[in-house]
Amino acid sequence: MADTPSILVIEENSLRAAEIRDGLSLGGWSSVTILENLECLSQELSKTDPDIILIDLATPNRDALENLSNASGAAHRPVAMFVDQTDAELTRLAMQAGLSAYVVDGLEQSRILPVLETAIERFRFTSQLRSERDAAKRALEERKTIDRAKGLLMRAKGVSEEEAYQRIRKTAMNPGRKVIDVAQALVTAADMLA
Amino acid sequence: MTRTTLNIGYVPLVDSAPLVIAQELGFAAKEGLTLNLLKQPSWSTLRDLLALGTLDAAHMLSPLPIAMSLGLSSLRVRVHTLMVLSMNGNVIGVSNHVACAMRAAGWDGQFGTPHDTGRALLAVTDHPKVGVPFPHSMHAELVAHWLGALDNASARTRTVPPPLMAKAVEAGEVDAFCVGEPWGSVVVENKVGELILPGAAIWNASPEKVLGAREAWIDAHPNEVRALIRAVWRAGEWLAAPDNLSLASEVLARTDFLDLPEQVIDLALRSHLCPKPGALPERVPHFLRFHGDQVTHPFPSHADWIATKLARHHGLDPVESSRLAQETYRAKLYLSAVAGLRKPEEVDSQGLLEYDTLTPMGPDETLDQNPF
Incomplete structure (x- = not known):
């Protein structure tokens, strides 16, 4: 011992x-x-x-x-x-x-x-x-948010999924934000207006 | 212009505000610095990373640099105090069980009456178990000073990390606690206890957190050190304007920093507290300050007060400990850094201050009425 x-x-x-x-x-x-x-x-x-x-x-x-x-x-x-x-x-x-x-x-x-x-x-x-494991989980969550944001844009603007993604990306590029931030803002705003 | 990056450690508490604001509101950039703010899970980890040189400077409990310099806390490293980051900001509370017993013993429930409240606490438990965030902390010293001034009583202090304080109160592991905001209010919000006394009722101008750095690093980086002091001083000045506090709470609330609801931070920054569940917030004079009345001046008399207490707890020679501790307070360096920043009237009235004065800050008293 x-x-x-x-x-x-x-x-x-x-x-x-x-x-x-x-x-x-x-x-x-x-x-x-x-x-x-x-x-x-x-x-x-x-x-x-x-x-x-x-x-x-x-x-x-x-x-x-x-x-x-x-x-x-x-x-x-x-x-x-x-x-x-x-x-x-x-x-x-x-x-x-x-x-x-x-x-x-x-x-x-x-x-x-x-x-x-x-x-x-x-x-x-x-x-x-x-x-x-944390990174994988976060990536999955981010993808869900981005998918929801794309869906919102597709319905509101009648655009394709690819076009919706490009719009989010473009908005993100201008002020140097991340795609996920723009998607999150869109989803939050949509929730508030719903 | 290229900026110098400094690694700065902090613990996510409301009183880390001057460092966060110095970086986020551009006061550091104005001085040619980028503060790489590194959030630490515990004071011990912050202390070790500072000792090892991973951190250049840090947000520290005021007794911690002295404890390190005296070899009382892990690795013996000479850590110096560059300036005071915040004055006061602690609050004392008790569990619901103890509060009931205190009322039964005739306590009137007033917030801010150290003698009556202390006697009521001692009437229900003569040797209370008190949760504090760290062994070497102003929290522990304030509680010891408070109970000691009343009938020479003492507490059994127990270290409880602030985010776990409400749980410790609920589980009955502690009868009372002394903690910085927002963690006292969290106890009230969880309805497991109530606040009985602001720390400022024990000593109305206690140095709570300081900016500490290793002596060797300070000597090797004189310009960066002065720039850092100035950036933090300006952040404190900005925080002293009530109009800025909403923005300050918003910045501090972010996940990268405190990751707490904005309202809780806002109340503390505005020196308001709700002592009991459901009560309206009440204003506590001098609850938490970052600026003015030489709040940020590293007075060697503070070092003396702290070192004498630490020496007593640990059986060291109080005179020698005090001498060593006073050497770690860099008042001259601080004054040379902020010389151009202070308003003329401030310099006129207090610029010729003796470094070792014992009554530095106007109404600066401890509850036993001995002017500090």
Whole structure:
């Protein structure tokens, strides 16, 4: 047990959390606990007694963890990873990947680094997946709006679909707006006039 | 003309307005700058990115640069305060449950009476759990100062990110809270609590957010730093004109910035609050200010106040901490940057100000009536 540091991962998205857990267990770290919110963090800390805490940077909840690292005399005091300034580059990489690490009760550096490297890789991978999924969703929504705007123009002006699209594009080009902005304005106006 | 781009971090709160307006209304461009405004999810992340150099300067809780310089908050980096971005703007509230108990204990429900309200709160809970946005914040200091001035009481502060404050109140995780707008009003709108005291009733001129940057970066970019101070100063001046506030709310409400309904932002910018669900908005004097009466001046006496409190909480030497903190307040740099901007009467009356004066801003008092 003393050989594998126990790791607490704070991540709201359960799919992502599972992905990170898998990555860590592939790397040989089996003692991983997932916490989806910070509401019972103090209890969770005394229960699982982690050596390392990994937290998603995108969550405002990270500030709550700072509260604990500030509490003087607390039994389990998580300290942000790079407090001792050992490796600014690794910290930068972690932050770029959207991850911050806290170490509890001074685990040696040599045992933290491989965990962090693995976690960085997984975080980066899942961030990419997530942004691809978000981009696809946004593109789909934009296409729906543009289709509605085209439909409105086709009915109002009796033009073809291609002609309707060209009109939207032309309007967008003049003041340097995006096609989606013009389409959105048209749809909003039509909704208000309906 | 090519402009210099600065990476500026901020947390999406109403008091980030001077930075957003400096960029969006062209005050930065006038100074040859483009502000690349980078929204941060938490103060810890903003702090780390500033320490690592990803951010050049940032919207910061006034105690945060001092805490960083004293080595109390993560990486020890000397972060200096270039100017104050906003004065006041916080509000204290309690859960419905606590408000009922306070009324039962004889509280009259007045908004803005620190002594009566504080005693009523302490009558129902002698060691209240109070949610604040960050350990090193004016919020935490104001609550400590308030309860300390009344019967030497203290609070158990708990860090709750502002957008989650209403949830924490509803779940009974905190009895009370101190938070910046619009998050206090969100608690009222969700009908889970009410506002009992504006922060300005505890200290009527508290430096709330400041513009912070690393000492090394400031030294390497003297011209950009002065240009940035001037752009933000002009944005504050623009925000002080009531006619501009509708446009300001509209800009701030946009998704890229606060992503919140315009009305909520507008009320806060106009220093209005609704303390209870269904109540009419009432005007709170000096609720939130960005300009005038030397609001933006980085007074070393502020650094002294903050550092002494931080030193006490963390067992540091208060005299040495205060000395170090005062060095991080760049009053001379600020004055040299804004010298040509201030109106003659302002310079005449206060231009010869001592840097370490203790009564800088006219009616500047804390509730225990000790002039600050």
